[in-house]
Amino acid sequence: MEFVTCVVAAEEDELADVAQSTSPLEAWSGIEFPGLDTARLAALHSLLTGDSLQAALDLYEPALVSGEDDGILVLRVSGEVLEELALLDDESLETVAVELAATDIYEEEGADPDELLLLLTSLGELAQLAESQDQVLFVRIELILD
Numbered sequence: 001m002e003f004v005t006c007v008v009a010a011e012e013d014e015l016a017d018v019a020q021s022t023s024p025l026e027a028w029s030g031i032e033f034p035g036l037d038t039a040r041l042a043a044l045h046s047l048l049t050g051d052s053l054q055a056a057l058d059l060y061e062p063a064l065v066s067g068e069d070d071g072i073l074v075l076r077v078s079g080e081v082l083e084e085l086a087l088l089d090d091e092s093l094e095t096v097a098v099e100l101a102a103t104d105i106y107e108e109e110g111a112d113p114d115e116l117l118l119l120l121t122s123l124g125e126l127a128q129l130a131e132s133q134d135q136v137l138f139v140r141i142e143l144i145l146d
Contacts, residue, residue, distance in 0.1 A: 002144040005036040007077070007123060007137055009130035018138045019066045019074045029129055031122045033139075035109070038062075041075060041139060043103045047096060048084040063138070071143030082137055085120075085127035093120050 008030030010018055021027050042056035049056070059078055066072035088096065097117035100106055106116070130137050 003037065004032070004142045004144065005034065005139060006030050006032045007036070007126060007139050009126055009133065009135045010138055012136050015064050015074060015076070015138065018140055019064050019072050021140075024140055029126060031119070031126055033119055033123065036139060037141060038073075038075065039105050041077070043105050044096075044100060045078060045081050047099055047103065049078075049080055073141045073143075075139040075141070077137035077139060079136075082127050082130060085124050086131045088120070088124045093117060093124060096120055 006025055008018055008024050008028040010028045014028075018024055018028065024030060025032065038057065038060045042053055042060055045051060045056040045059065046053045051059075060075050062073040063076040064072075064074040066074075094113075094117055097113045097120050100120070101111045101113040101116055127137060129135075
């Protein structure tokens with residue numbers, strides 16, 4: 001199964017709009033984050049907060065599941081992770097990228113810490129923007145159904 005993932009900064013009440021949008025990166029500030037799914041988001045959450053992986057997984061039940069025809073899930077990034085991402089400086093970002101690449105789920109796929117660093121840098125900038133505009137981060141996962 002293939003999927004396309006983007007992370008957008010939006011107002012809390014725009015959850016349904018994010019799910020229904022055909023081009024969320026044009027409608028909201030955001031980034032494409034290839035491969036980011038619930039388990040990978042939970043791994044990042046666990047790394048940033050110190051919460052157990054299971055506790056993080058429990059937090060990331062889909063906030064919205066679009067109809068079966070669409071195959072779209074939307075997750076809301078926790079406020080604690082949003083704050084942590086917004087605070088990361090260059091050195092911290094490098095450390096997080098290396099540590100994230102070493103987690104089981106990322107290590108299994110042979111994740112490159114340098115590629116993760118680029119994605120995390122963009123994610124940190126998006127978190128700063130969201131925080132400055134009193135917005136939240138939504139992770140929109142669109143399943144590509146054949």
